[in-house]
Amino acid sequence: MTSWKEQLGDRIPDQLGGEVDLFEGQIALKKQGKIDDKIFAETRLRRGVYGQRYDNGLRDDGTGQKTLTFPCGDLTKGPDTVWDAPGMMRIKIPFGKLTVEQLEVLSELAEENSDSILHVTTRQDIQLHFIHIEEAPDMMRRLASVGITTREACGNSVRNVTACEYAGVCTTQAFDVTPYANAITQYLLGHPDVQDFGRKFKIAFSGCEDNPCGLVTFHDLGAVAQVRDGKRGFRVVVGGGLGAVPVQAKVLAEFCPEEELFPLTQAVARVFARLGEKQSRARARIKFLVQKVGIDEFKKLVADERETLRPDERWTAFLDDLHATDETPVREAGAVPSGASAGFKAWAEHNLKPQAQEGYYSAIVKLPLGDFTAAQGRALARLARELTGDSIRCTVEQNLTFRWLSGADAETFYEGLVALNMAATGAGTITDMTSCPGTDTCKLGISASRGLTGELRKRLTVIEDELDPAIRALRMKASGCFNSCGQHHAADIGFTGVSRQVGGRKVPHFNIVLGGQWTENAKSYGLVVGAVPSKNIPKAVELITEYYLANREGAESFQAFMARVGKKEFRKVLAPIQKPPSYEEDPSYYSDWGNPREYTIGDIGVGECAGEIVPFVEFGLQEAEQQLHDAQDALEAGQAAIASAGAFKAMVTAAKALVRHLEVQVKDDADDVVANFKTHLHDTALFHDPFAKGKFATYLLKMHDDQSFKSANDEIAHRTLDEAQLFLEAAHACYQRLTEAAATAAAAE
């Protein structure tokens, strides 16, 4: 055989095959210089082919930034994205469900095209890293031959539809959400109403209110199964999201009957496409639209939109066979043998959950940092073929769950895992951490989230058995930057990467976020307590858990404890470890976990988090939002001086982003930023608001002049924060005007 296309023949469904052929054609055209960079980037992103750190051809080797000289020369696969540079492929796995055969093919691709590691993401996808773009089409064909598409895994589209990994077998579900999640995935894939979003759109299903598995509250649209008067439906929420400023979704419908779910979703999509922000990506998620118009108005808009929809038989066709997605066990149900080994019992305590179906269990394979090898994948597939069938699920906690395991086979399954070194105990406990890719492979990473969780995991695993049950039950999650891909807001102890300047050098830090709630679909988010140097985070975990154990009342949960004692107390606990030693005293603080290179943020690239490339300026604006958010926290904690200094810093960050957007070189210090802002944005009136004119700009100029933020009392701090808020709004608006002007100019050429 000469090609996969030929070899696989009609095992590739026509539609998918056609799409891959088209993509391959575009690759050829791009190589001939016949496609614009931006358009090509969007094309590949929509097919799940992402960029990866250093793909601009630059990398700091610890002694300065060096050029990576790839053989492709000038050829690019997007603005500033070198053709030959390794990239990531995100493989969309609807509600995380994998068949045995799919797991086998994924494992083959991991070996042949990646580094033999498969990575489970926090949204139930599988990612492969270090892929060459020219190998992507054949990978897609092989995936298509087992019914997987990477289409719309990235880009401004409907992302992977997630659902609880126990859907259908859960003891607390109202009903099985799988057929709904499955049908809506198919309905929306490529649907014309979901092609014109300003940003990505994430949907999640949950089978019940109380458990976390669906995590609907931080999704753009979430549906929680409900039965009312014997009728099936969903409580539908909208406008949730994580990121720099996390937002809890609002209730759109207390009870949406099952036959109305698709039209309601479609109406939401159309309202979002029509009214959602398109220019400023930082505000383009639906959460900003819901905030802007208010949930009541949003409901009205959706209701009106619903009226205009032309009925579509697919809205309800799937309801005729709600068992289409049912799984068939391959073994008879049975009881777990009573004389099982101690090892098995220890594993089963957290990793084996009884199903609603008597005699069957779901087994969780706890993966280290969401990773497993191709050889392990193949061996797991063999186990599944024999014992559980096509019932594998990738979970939001970056594990694999095998459902429909007969109790009678549970120990055999466990022994199989032991042979593969995959029988780690403690799924869903403190040693089962979640992490985004962070600086390992993400272009936006600020700190090494995987390095950190790897280190914490190593340290905690050895003492796992000695931990107090209250500590063992805690969850930890880490994100390498404010984008929050590691879902750290929903953890008891969460970490977000930030960098801090210390004595003229950058030091990797993590902001510690405490008291987020995982249960009840991530009902509340944690609060930022403060930044701690990366290398002190293990110590921080120790201090936090000790403090909690020593001071909790009765069986008080960590959330309740946090709510009672507040951030202030935890700030005191962490204060002694917040300042890193000087470089001369201990240079190890100046590099990150698992990375001996001297720390730099110079490798941060232009993100490809959605659709087209995200300009640097937007990250500046995002960062400013985060700083303002922190400042607000500080004010709440009664730290007026810190709050107003933070607010000033946020303004400077936003100003710097805009100045840089104008391609003016600017240094990091406030004086230089403000001077350049004045020359290039204030004096030119570019920053002027159509109505308020130069008012917002003067907030920054004046504050910089009189330095009032330095000696702020509560009242001044409040005012400073208000002004900073307005300044940031004006900065977003200014950026939008600049982009529009550039677009008009380009069109006129």
Next chain:
Amino acid sequence: MQATKFQVKVYTRAGDIELEKLIPVFHEWIRAKKISDELLIDVADYAHVPQGPGVVLIGHQSDYYLDVADNRPGLLYSRKRGFDGDFQAGIDDAFRRALNACRLLEEESSLGLEFATDEVLFRVQDRLAAPNEDATYDAYKPALEQAAGAFFGHAPSLERLGSEREPFAVRISTGAGGTVADALARH
């Protein structure tokens, strides 16, 4: 169509290995351009994965793993891109690059590593051009015997490993007892 995704694994003499120590070494190789005719890009750390790829030096043309699969640590050379030259030259080149990386690792005093030459694993990560079946074995056998003989000085014995789902793999017992430096000097 000719496969070029060859892998060659050379095992370490001692069983245990501290993978973390490889991380600074590989970063330094990138900085110092230790493998001068290849573009080295980054280091991927999978030390947390039991029996996994260990620590990987990611390059453009190929990757170098300090791999701990099957609980047998070894240097795994993995070619990712095409190769200019004939079939035999491509196989010889994979052996040479693997052995050369072993030699470089042996020179790193922080590691204290030593590699054995009595056994080598050869794999092809290309199920289209080199499925794990007899026909592939027949096609590769002479070239592998020739390469092993040339590097290790003895007629080797070969054994095909694994099932159809697994990549084409051959265990080569070289009959040699010398060092990697000897092997490199020989061919």
